[in-house]
Every structure is written in C-alpha cells, then in structure tokens.
Amino acid sequence: MQFLYQTIKEIIETGRVGTPVFVRFVVQIMPSSEHILDTLARFLVITGSWLTSIPIRVYVQHKENSAQITASVEYTGGQTAIVSINIANVISSRIDLMMIGNKGAVYQDSEMMPPGFDVDFESSSIPEWLMDAIEQSLFAGKPVSIEEVVDLD
Amino acid sequence: MIKSQPYGVLLVAGLMTHQENYADFFLADPRCVLIAVTDEPDVPFRRADLNRKFASKMNLPYIPDLDEALKREDVDIVSVCAEHERRGRVVVKCAKAKKHVYLDKPMACSVADADAIVSAVESAGVKSQVYSMIYSSWAQKAKQAVESNAIGEIIAIHCDILFAKGYTSDAPLGKPRKQDPYPKRFTFIDSKRELRATGVYSVGLIRWITGAEVKTVYGITENYFFAEHLSNDVEDFGILAMRLENDVMATISAGRIGYTSHPSHGPMRVHLVGTKGLMTFDAHKPRIEVYTNEPPWTPPPLNPADPMGFWNSTYKNSKSKKNWVPINSNQRHNNDVSYFIDCIESDRNSEVSVKDGAAQVEILMAGYISAESGNVVSLPIPRQ
Numbered sequence: 341m342q343f344l345y346q347t348i349k350e351i352i353e354t355g356r357v358g359t360p361v362f363v364r365f366v367v368q369i370m371p372s373s374e375h376i377l378d379t380l381a382r383f384l385v386i387t388g389s390w391l392t393s394i395p396i397r398v399y400v401q402h403k404e405n406s407a408q409i410t411a412s413v414e415y416t417g418g419q420t421a422i423v424s425i426n427i428a429n430v431i432s433s434r435i436d437l438m439m440i441g442n443k444g445a446v447y448q449d450s451e452m453m454p455p456g457f458d459v460d461f462e463s464s465s466i467p468e469w470l471m472d473a474i475e476q477s478l479f480a481g482k483p484v485s486i487e488e489v490v491d492l493d
Numbered sequence: 494m495i496k497s498q499p500y501g502v503l504l505v506a507g508l509m510t511h512q513e514n515y516a517d518f519f520l521a522d523p524r525c526v527l528i529a530v531t532d533e534p535d536v537p538f539r540r541a542d543l544n545r546k547f548a549s550k551m552n553l554p555y556i557p558d559l560d561e562a563l564k565r566e567d568v569d570i571v572s573v574c575a576e577h578e579r580r581g582r583v584v585v586k587c588a589k590a591k592k593h594v595y596l597d598k599p600m601a602c603s604v605a606d607a608d609a610i611v612s613a614v615e616s617a618g619v620k621s622q623v624y625s626m627i628y629s630s631w632a633q634k635a636k637q638a639v640e641s642n643a644i645g646e647i648i649a650i651h652c653d654i655l656f657a658k659g660y661t662s663d664a665p666l667g668k669p670r671k672q673d674p675y676p677k678r679f680t681f682i683d684s685k686r687e688l689r690a691t692g693v694y695s696v697g698l699i700r701w702i703t704g705a706e707v708k709t710v711y712g713i714t715e716n717y718f719f720a721e722h723l724s725n726d727v728e729d730f731g732i733l734a735m736r737l738e739n740d741v742m743a744t745i746s747a748g749r750i751g752y753t754s755h756p757s758h759g760p761m762r763v764h765l766v767g768t769k770g771l772m773t774f775d776a777h778k779p780r781i782e783v784y785t786n787e788p789p790w791t792p793p794p795l796n797p798a799d800p801m802g803f804w805n806s807t808y809k810n811s812k813s814k815k816n817w818v819p820i821n822s823n824q825r826h827n828n829d830v831s832y833f834i835d836c837i838e839s840d841r842n843s844e845v846s847v848k849d850g851a852a853q854v855e856i857l858m859a860g861y862i863s864a865e866s867g868n869v870v871s872l873p874i875p876r877q
Binding site: 364 | 669
C-alpha cells in the first residue's frame with residue numbers, strides 16, 4: 341500500500357489533477373488479524389492525506405454478519421470520499437481507486453494486488469477521534485459530526 | 494397487441510433537449526413513424542424557435558399547441574422532453590389523452606409531479622418508460638450476475654456514473670456546499686443539477702439490478718468543477734449512501750467532471766459485493782486501446798449557447814475520443830426504445846415504468862433534503 345499511497349501523493353503534488361476533491365475506494369482484501377474497522381480507518385487516513393483535509397462528518401454503513409463496510413465522508417474543505425472495504429476469502433487483494441481533482445483524475449481500475457500485498461503504509465497511525473467517529477456512526481446508524489466526537493478539552 | 498401499421502410518435506420539445514437523441518431512436522425502429530413536433534402554446538420564444546428548427550430538421554410539421562396534437566388519432570406514443578419544471582403537467586396531459594409515454598430522465602422535479610404522473614398513467618392504462626441505462630451491455634451483465642447467483646447474496650452495490658464533459662474552471666474550493674432542500678429551478682443553459690441529471694442513472698441501475706427498494710438516503714452535494722454551476726447555485730457533484738431492503742448498502746457518485754478527466758465519456762461502472770465476492774461491471778470494458786501518431790484529442794471549441802456540451806446539435810463537428818474502443822458495440826439507446834415498443838406490443842409494463850421513475854425522483858429529492866440537514870432521510874418522504 342505504501343507504494344500506491346506514495347505514487348498518488350506524488351501525482352497530486354505535481355498539480356496535474358488540480359486540487360483533489362473526491363476519492364472512491366472499493367477494496368477487497370484477504371482476511372487478516374486486523375479488525376475491519378481498523379482497516380477502514382487506515383484507508384480513511386490515506387484518503388484524508390491525499391485530500392489534505394480532516395473529516396467533518398462520517399457516515400458508516402455495515403450489514404450485520406457481513407465482512408463489508410462503507411464510509412461516506414465529508415471533509416472540512418468540502419471534499420468527499422466513499423471508502424468500501426470487503427474482506428473475502430480470495431487469493432489476492434483488489435483495489436479499485438478513483439481520485440478526482442478539480443482539473444483531472446487518477447484511476448486504478450480493479451487491479452489485483454500481488455500476493456503478500458499489505459494494506460499498511462507509513463505514518464498510518466489512526467487518530468483516536470477517527471476511530472471514535474467510525475464506531476459512533478456505526479452504533480447510531482447515522483452520520484456523526486466530528487465536532488461531536490472530538491473532546492475539545 | 495401487435496398493430497398492423499407503425500406506431501405514430503409525437504415529439505414534445507426539440508433542439509437542445511434529449512429529443513435530439515430519442516427521435517433518432519424511434520426513427521431507427523421500423524415499427525415507429527414520427528408524426529410531428531409539438532409543445533405547449535405558451536412556451537418562451539426561444540423554446541418555440543428551437544422546436545420549429547427541430548421539426549424542420551426532421552422534416553416534420555410543428556404543431557404549436559400540445560392539446561391539438563394530442564387529438565390526432567395517428568399518435569400512439571408521445572416522447573416527452575419538455576423542460577423539467579413543466580414535465581409533470583405535460584406528461585399527465587399526454588397520459589390523459591390515452592397516449593403511451595416515453596419520458597426523458599429524471600421524469601419529474603418533485604415527488605408531487607411524479608405522483609401525478611403515476612396516477613395519470615395508471616388511470617389511463619397506457620404504457621410508460623423512462624430512459625435509463627438498463628440496456629447497456631455492462632448493466633445487463635451485472636443483472637445476470639445477480640440472477641445467476643454468481644455473486645451470491647448481495648451485500649452492497651456501488652455505482653459511479655460521471656460525465657467527462659464541460660470545461661472545468663477555477664470554482665472556488667474550500668467549504669462545503671449549502672444545499673437548498675427543496676430546489677425549484679432545474680433548467681439552465683449552462684448547468685444541470687448533476688446529482689439528479691447523472692445520479693438518476695445510478696439510482697435506476699441500483700433499483701433494477703437489486704430488485705430492492707431504497708429505505709434510507711444520505712446525500713452530499715458539492716461544487717468542485719464549474720463556475721457556471723456555482724453561479725446558478727446548483728451542484729456539479731454529489732454522492733448518496735443508501736440502505737435498501739434486506740439491509741443492502743448502496744452508494745453512488747454522480748457529476749460532471751470535465752472533458753479531460755477521463756480517457757472516454759467518463760467513469761461508468763457498478764461494483765457488486767456479494768457473499769461470493771466482489772464483481773465489477775464497467776461500461777468501458779472489455780475494450781481495445783488504440784494509440785497512434787494522430788494529434789491528441791482536444792475538447793471542442795466552447796459554444797456559448799451550450800458551454801457544458803449538453804447537446805449533440807451544438808457540437809455537431811466535435812470529434813470523440815478514440816483511444817478506447819469498446820469490444821461490445823453499445824446499442825443501448827435503440828434497445829431502450831425498441832424494448833418500450835416490445836412492452837406496448839406484448840401489453841406488459843416496462844422495467845423502468847413511471848412507477849420506477851417516481852421512485853428514482855423520490856430518492857434523489859431525499860438526497861437534497863439530506864444534503865441540507867446532514868442527516869439520513871427515510872423514505873417515503875413527506876408529500877408537500
């Protein structure tokens with residue numbers, strides 16, 4: 341994941357696609373010891389890094405007893421993202437990525453990742469408030485404003 | 494019932510509407526004959542002029558009074574592309590005149606209009622169809638994956654249909670859009686409410702592929718690309734996150750992202766997540782990619798009469814991008830009309846009837862309400 345993350349980051353930094361405004365991730369990964377909520381959070385950290393923004397509202401959907409989770413996120417600058425993680429008994433992970441800027445776009449079409457592909461990447465520490473927002477939205481079944489989650493003290 | 498003579502088709506509205514396309518689809522079906530172009534008698538001069546020019550181009554008479562045109566006994570079907578704000582009353586009138594109706598999408602701009610259309614069509618016992626993408630080969634394959642159980646039980650469906658058209662500009666970014674929960678105006682020369690205009694395809698596909706109704710809607714609208722949309726206070730981009738019957742999750746992204754943001758017409762795909770895994774169906778796959786020493790494609794010169802490139806007639810000489818060549822020839826447009834004629838002949842309802850069109854309208858309008866409040870909206874939404 342580190343290489344994918346870094347490659348997109350470098351494309352953004354060239355300015356070729358303008359300001360990134362929307363990220364769509366549809367990801368299928370093999371089962372691992374990591375909880376699906378942590379994986380979702382990790383991808384949201386990546387997304388936020390590309391959008392250079394932090395979420396203002398997070399809406400998480402999950403079907404009970406399924407290994408699929410989807411987050412729809414709005415960011416402080418008005419950027420948006422939809423991140424869907426599906427954990428399945430497959431031989432290879434798959435990532436479909438669309439990152440749209442206001443002057444262009446970056447696509448990775450349903451690429452199968454090489455065996456041993458790791459969703460981890462550098463600086464992927466997950467902020468506590470993000471995990472709280474994900475869990476609260478999931479529990480409440482509705483969007484959660486980050487302002488409601490962050491402890492201002 | 495199979496008619497012994499062709500079905501007479503009346504066209505409501507002409508140039509600079511999707512009638513430019515639909516008229517050709519009817520013309521391509523040997524079971525149909527075009528009768529005339531018509532509209533309401535009090536339409537603005539510009540609309541009447543565009544209608545007359547279209548009639549002239551198609552070698553058809555222009556009947557400037559819809560009521561008079563509907564009295565004609567040689568008219569069996571009306572193809573309606575009136576502007577969104579008057580579409581409801583026009584369609585109701587056509588149905589009451591016992592004409593089958595083929596409708597541009599979205600079929601109305603309020604749930605009240607959509608309800609009125611459904612009621613009129615059902616009372617009159619006529620057939621109806623709203624234009625959709627269900628006859629695209631990629632959509633058909635997605636449906637087959639569900640029906641053949643190749644995907645297993647559906648858990649989630651994600652659909653992106655975005656149009657790579659228009660000249661992106663420096664729309665100021667930096668803050669979330671403030672959405673009017675009950676937008677009233679939908680027709681502009683230089684912009685469309687893109688959550689509706691492009692999102693309607695995804696919403697329609699999700700309902701059709703899953704066969705499930707939408708129960709809740711969460712929506713966000715934004716202005717990312719075009720100063721024109723911003724100045725008209727209409728969104729150029731939107732997302733919806735929905736919950737369907739059986740707890741199936743669904744998301745869409747919709748919008749107009751600029752000519753140079755995609756190698757072809759724009760991203761068009763659906764991801765199905767089921768108990769057997771993830772499958773993706775893409776309008777641009779399978780494809781052949783062609784690269785040559787021809788000059789690279791460039792967007793057509795801007796036409797001030799249609800800055801976003803909405804209509805074929807305003808960009809007649811523009812070239813299409815040719816690097817991606819679909820392997821499956823895409824006959825979806827002709828198929829859509831031909832399928833409608835099949836429905837009329839076999840006396841069965843279309844898979845995208847006005848009832849489905851009304852459901853699409855309600856989902857999209859719920860998206861605007863949600864985008865204003867930041868909350869999830871449950872369907873049905875209150876009737877005003």
